[in-house]
Amino acid sequence: xxxxxxxxxxxAQLLTxxxxxxxxxxxxxxxxxxxxxxxxxxxxxxxxxxxNEEALKLAIKxxxxxxxxxNKFSRFDRKNYFYPDLPKGYQITQxxxxxxxxxxxxxxxxxxxxxxxxxxxxxxxxxxEGDQISSAQESxxxxxxxxxxxxxxxxxxxxxxxxxxxxxxxxxRNLLRYADVSTGDMEKGALRCDANISILxxxxxxxxxxxxxxxxxxxxxxxxxxxxxxxxxxNNLEKGGELIQETRGWDANKKETFSMRTKxxxxxxxxxxxxxxxxxxLNDELIETVRKLIPEMPEEKAKRFVxxxxxxxxxxxxxxxxxxxxxxxxxxxxxxxxxxxxxxxxLTELLREMKENEDSIETVxxxxxxxxxxxxxxxxxxxxxxxxKDIFPEMYRTGDSPKQIVEKKGLKQIENEDxxxxxxxxxxxxxxxxxxxxxxxxxxxxxxxxxxVMKETKGKANPQKTNEILKELLEDN
Amino acid sequence: MTLDDLVGKNVIEESIKRIYERDxxxxxxxxxxxxxxxxxxxxxGIPFLVKDNILVxxxxxxxxxxxxxxxxxxxxxxxxxxLLKAGFTVVGKTNxxxxxxxxxxxxxxxxxxxxxxxxKRVPGGSSGGSAAAVAAGYVPFSLGSDTGGSVRQPAAxxxxxxxxxxxxxxxxYGLTAFSSSxxxxxxxxxxxxxxxxxxxxxxxxxxxxxxxLEHDKDLVKNVDIDLSQTKICIPKVVYHENADDNVIxxxxxxxxxxxxxxxxxxxxxIPELEYSVAIYxxxxxxxxxxxxxxxxxxxxxxxxxxxxxxKMYKATREGGLGIEVKRRIMMGTFNLSSLYYDQYYSKxxxxxxxxxxxxKEILNDYHLIMTxxxxxxxxxxxxxxxxxxxxxxxxxxxxxxxTGSPAIxxxxxxxxxxxxxxxxxxxxxxxxxxxxxxxxFFKETPRELKNYV
Numbered sequence: 001x002x003x004x005x006x007x008x009x010x011x012a013q014l015l016t017x018x019x020x021x022x023x024x025x026x027x028x029x030x031x032x033x034x035x036x037x038x039x040x041x042x043x044x045x046x047x048x049x050x051x052n053e054e055a056l057k058l059a060i061k062x063x064x065x066x067x068x069x070x071n072k073f074s075r076f077d078r079k080n081y082f083y084p085d086l087p088k089g090y091q092i093t094q095x096x097x098x099x100x101x102x103x104x105x106x107x108x109x110x111x112x113x114x115x116x117x118x119x120x121x122x123x124x125x126x127x128x129e130g131d132q133i134s135s136a137q138e139s140x141x142x143x144x145x146x147x148x149x150x151x152x153x154x155x156x157x158x159x160x161x162x163x164x165x166x167x168x169x170x171x172x173r174n175l176l177r178y179a180d181v182s183t184g185d186m187e188k189g190a191l192r193c194d195a196n197i198s199i200l201x202x203x204x205x206x207x208x209x210x211x212x213x214x215x216x217x218x219x220x221x222x223x224x225x226x227x228x229x230x231x232x233x234x235n236n237l238e239k240g241g242e243l244i245q246e247t248r249g250w251d252a253n254k255k256e257t258f259s260m261r262t263k264x265x266x267x268x269x270x271x272x273x274x275x276x277x278x279x280x281x282l283n284d285e286l287i288e289t290v291r292k293l294i295p296e297m298p299e300e301k302a303k304r305f306v307x308x309x310x311x312x313x314x315x316x317x318x319x320x321x322x323x324x325x326x327x328x329x330x331x332x333x334x335x336x337x338x339x340x341x342x343x344x345x346x347l348t349e350l351l352r353e354m355k356e357n358e359d360s361i362e363t364v365x366x367x368x369x370x371x372x373x374x375x376x377x378x379x380x381x382x383x384x385x386x387x388x389k390d391i392f393p394e395m396y397r398t399g400d401s402p403k404q405i406v407e408k409k410g411l412k413q414i415e416n417e418d419x420x421x422x423x424x425x426x427x428x429x430x431x432x433x434x435x436x437x438x439x440x441x442x443x444x445x446x447x448x449x450x451x452x453v454m455k456e457t458k459g460k461a462n463p464q465k466t467n468e469i470l471k472e473l474l475e476d477n
Numbered sequence: 478m479t480l481d482d483l484v485g486k487n488v489i490e491e492s493i494k495r496i497y498e499r500d501x502x503x504x505x506x507x508x509x510x511x512x513x514x515x516x517x518x519x520x521x522g523i524p525f526l527v528k529d530n531i532l533v534x535x536x537x538x539x540x541x542x543x544x545x546x547x548x549x550x551x552x553x554x555x556x557x558x559x560l561l562k563a564g565f566t567v568v569g570k571t572n573x574x575x576x577x578x579x580x581x582x583x584x585x586x587x588x589x590x591x592x593x594x595x596x597k598r599v600p601g602g603s604s605g606g607s608a609a610a611v612a613a614g615y616v617p618f619s620l621g622s623d624t625g626g627s628v629r630q631p632a633a634x635x636x637x638x639x640x641x642x643x644x645x646x647x648x649x650y651g652l653t654a655f656s657s658s659x660x661x662x663x664x665x666x667x668x669x670x671x672x673x674x675x676x677x678x679x680x681x682x683x684x685x686x687x688x689x690l691e692h693d694k695d696l697v698k699n700v701d702i703d704l705s706q707t708k709i710c711i712p713k714v715v716y717h718e719n720a721d722d723n724v725i726x727x728x729x730x731x732x733x734x735x736x737x738x739x740x741x742x743x744x745x746x747i748p749e750l751e752y753s754v755a756i757y758x759x760x761x762x763x764x765x766x767x768x769x770x771x772x773x774x775x776x777x778x779x780x781x782x783x784x785x786x787x788k789m790y791k792a793t794r795e796g797g798l799g800i801e802v803k804r805r806i807m808m809g810t811f812n813l814s815s816l817y818y819d820q821y822y823s824k825x826x827x828x829x830x831x832x833x834x835x836x837k838e839i840l841n842d843y844h845l846i847m848t849x850x851x852x853x854x855x856x857x858x859x860x861x862x863x864x865x866x867x868x869x870x871x872x873x874x875x876x877x878x879x880t881g882s883p884a885i886x887x888x889x890x891x892x893x894x895x896x897x898x899x900x901x902x903x904x905x906x907x908x909x910x911x912x913x914x915x916x917x918f919f920k921e922t923p924r925e926l927k928n929y930v
Contacts, residue, residue: 039552043771045540045653046532046554048686080767082790082812087772141775270813270824275764277687441825 002237003200006159011150011192012182012448013122014058020149021049026148028125028144029188029384042145043175048276051076051257058118058181059099060282060290062151065179065297066114066172068103072282076119076274081267084139085123088144094118097269099280107167107174113156113388115372122148151182157196162226169193169222178323188216188219193222199233208233209245213257216250221328225250229257269449301326303324309339315347316377324361327370335372342371349389353396359405365399374402387411413462417469420453446470480523480671481924482619486521495615496569505590505600505609509569510536512553518564525560525675526610526619529570530577530653531662531794533557540653540748541573541585543664544772544779544797545912554651555686556662556679572618573608575799576769577627577655579603588859589858594636594689594896604665608635611665616891618666618675624655625757626850626874628663629886633850633898636888638666638919640672641716643906644881645690647676648683656761657688659878666814669887669916672779673697676908702844703737704917710843712747723892731889731899738921743843744926748837751873752828758868759812760879765802766809772797781812800832804864833880840882840904840922844914848873850886850898872898882910885915890926 019026022040040047060266063070079093095118103114124146129138153172159165173184173191183190194218198207211233211268216225229248236243244276247266297306298320305326307314327345332342354364374395377383383406393406398405404413414420427449428435438445449470453461493509500506507525512535514521527533530540532550532551539545557567574584582590582605590605592598593613600609604621608631611619621628623641632639641663662679668673677696683689694700715728730741774780774793781792798806812821826860839846853870856862877884883907886898901918 042817044532044551045538045545045548045771046649046651047531048650048688050685066832078767080770082770084773084786086773087771087776089773090767163721268815270767270815270818272763272767272813272818273826275688276654276658409772476763 005155009194010153013190014149016054019147063100066103074099082268093120166223216434263432331368332371335377492524505606512567532651553910555648575605577603601634604626617642623663632886636853636896650684650685656764746823762809846902850900
């Protein structure tokens with residue numbers, strides 16, 4: 001009887017070399033505090049912003065890949081408020097005329113519409129002694145982050161479940177990474193998400209007040225925070241409690257939201273056009289230049305994988321969902337020369353290991369060369385498919401080549417027919433009852449014999465040869 | 478004597494000596510701070526003074542405010558850098574109304590400036606220090622900034638030439654922002670020729686200021702026009718704003734002089750001009766309220782300690798900013814508040830556009846618009862008029878800022894022993910034309926009217 005209504009406000013740091021309005025480096029994760037700063041990004045008197053053309057291009061690129069409309073006329077505005085992380089006392093943003101209008105991402109077969117995307121600048125980073133600002137004796141400010149270009153992406157309230165919100169964010173991250181627009185790394189703050197949620201009572205058509213959740217810093221927490229908030233609001237409604245329009249923060253440790261400020265405490269940002277920057281007029285030529293920079297995107301890539309590698313559509317979609325994974329796949333195919341084999345191993349073995357170990361493709365130790373080697377070991381009958389699957393976790397864990405592992409563990413397949421014949425004869429001697437049943441027509445028992453041989457050889461027997469010898473011996477007797 | 482006459486001489490020590498001797502009573506120079514120009518530059522050895530809202534590395538930039546009393550400039554403004562490269566030497570920074578807000582120079586945290594031509598009177602403002610310094614003969618020229626008349630009005634009050642170029646002619650990089658869409662660096666000098674020389678050096682597109690424009694005409698060279706070919710428009714508003722009778726009488730003398738030289742002078746009704754002061758006092762404080770937010774005690778400048786962030790902000794700004802600055806921040810904050818934005822800021826911007834269009838239309842038929850620079854003569858120090866009376870003193874200078882037009886104030890005789898300035902407003906980005914006409918006018922002005930004291 002309740003319907004959840006969710007809209008997202010997302011900030012993505014754009015992957016430019018220099019800041020949005022000055023030439024300082026955007027490097028701020030590893031850098032020592034207050035190294036990449038200048039008079040402009042620390043708000044010294046008399047300084048003026050100059051728009052970084054690279055940031056502009058990345059904004060256009062994002063607009064294009066998210067199916068938005070690039071506005072040929074846009075403008076910068078000032079958002080005024082006092083806070084120590086805001087060096088000028090205002091943030092340069094685009095309030096009245098954003099650079100992109102519209103757009104969408106498909107989530108679970110539904111179009112989640114994007115309302116607008118606009119360029120703005122990041123704030124400085126504050127470090128509070130102790131955990132919380134309220135109890136801190138001292139706060140330090142690192143201006144390395146101040147002025148890094150951000151693209152704010154605002155969705156329509158089209159999202160209906162916390163899970164959809166998470167998927168939207170994951171898809172967005174993948175698209176941004178694909179197009180080299182942003183690292184999309186939520187944990188590092190390169191992608192940030194604020195969520196607005198309200199609940200519609202479908203019986204009486206009443207809609208709850210809207211709550212905004214801030215500080216969500218992982219994809220998992222997007223879903224968790226919204227689930228928590230959805231339940232909290234519904235609980236409140238059921239109890240007949242009064243809900244207030246407020247901004248809440250997500251506490252990742254306690255796994256709950258907490259009130260930050262109510263609507264009455266909201267600031268008046270006194271937006272007005274930024275007089276220091278000219279109006280932004282874009283021409284078709286620039287937009288087309290940017291369009292040409294867009295690489296193959298997931299949907300196109302999946303289609304190509306199906307036709308080029310002859311793999312099922314579902315597999316192709318998974319492989320192309322992440323750009324690094326897709327690149328990894330293609331490098332493996334190039335070396336192993338068997339698209340189907342590689343996709344099977346990646347989809348079943350590799351992705352399972354990655355999930356269990358919470359790894360990303362960048363940190364995987366297995367090299368594409370290892371896939372080629374594994375395929376070679378299989379093709380030369382050095383190991384069986386079973387052994388290949390068995391050693392995979394070790395390849396994953398150690399990064400050792402499959403050859404090394406096979407040699408170290410003595411897992412080479414038993415190829416020698418005489419040797420095999422001896423082992424099989426022994427197995428048959430111990431299972432005379434079953435031989436009888438087999439001869440009486442229970443042909444399925446062949447599998448049982450194979451199993452016994454494998455057990456005896458710890459899986460090293462060449463399966464084909466084992467089959468052949470078994471059949472021969474069983475028919476003869 | 479012009480700058481060209483000084484080339485090859487070193488008059489820096491002489492300049493500094495004069496400041497030490499005479500400025501105790503005038504208070505136009507806040508600090509003597511020497512930043513030497515390029516030794517190979519053509520003008521090496523010639524000193525100038527810089528208004529204390531323009532940054533020069535090696536000097537403080539206080540903006541006439543307690544909040545920046547100890548602020549050292551971390552870089553040099555583009556305009557100053559170009560002058561240093563040409564050889565000129567900075568010898569100090571001049572007094573001003575705090576953050577360039579005011580037109581009498583009484584709103585400086587470091588005491589008022591006295592008018593060298595009458596020590597009981599104000600030198601005008603906000604660039605009163607720079608105007609007085611040239612009038613007192615310390616330096617051949619100085620830099621000021623003009624947001625609503627802050628170069629032209631003190632030039633008129635002190636009897637020197639003051640020029641505000643077209644918006645975008647000179648880089649604002651390094652000029653402390655008051656009202657970004659109106660601010661422009663300007664020049665004070667004893668003659669129009671020096672103004673032309675200095676502006677020509679400073680002008681041009683600056684990659685650090687996106688609002689600058691390329692200008693390819695040489696400002697020092699005359700365009701082909703003499704006074705007899707000059708068409709001048711006088712807006713009717715000159716006569717029905719409460720201008721001083723003596724000012725109007727002197728203005729009539731200018732008209733007669735120009736007509737005697739063959740110039741065509743018409744009086745026209747330009748009703749849009751009457752909204753200028755209203756538009757200005759909506760837009761300028763709005764932009765100022767935003768521009769001055771950075772003086773918050775966090776990064777540099779004054780910090781008055783108090784427990785809690787908001788209390789620190791309050792103590793710092795309460796103690797660091799003067800009454801006029803606070804008044805304008807309050808007005809600007811109100812004008813931009815979401816409830817009143819459409820009614821004030823947005824509407825004022827539209828009327829500003831109408832005014833620009835009207836000016837353009839008028840200047841299709843005329844070379845320039847002429848007014849007295851100020852409707853009044855320099856008031857006495859401490860006269861204490863109501864804020865609105867001071868605001869109305871800018872009525873003739875404000876339009877050029879709102880429309881971005883170049884405008885110049887040129888001395889023309891005296892009124893009861895006090896300097897009088899005439900203002901020419903020219904066509905946007907046609908500074909070469911305005912300066913040619915101004916120079917023609919200045920050269921043909923009878924000598925006794927140039928040196929009236």
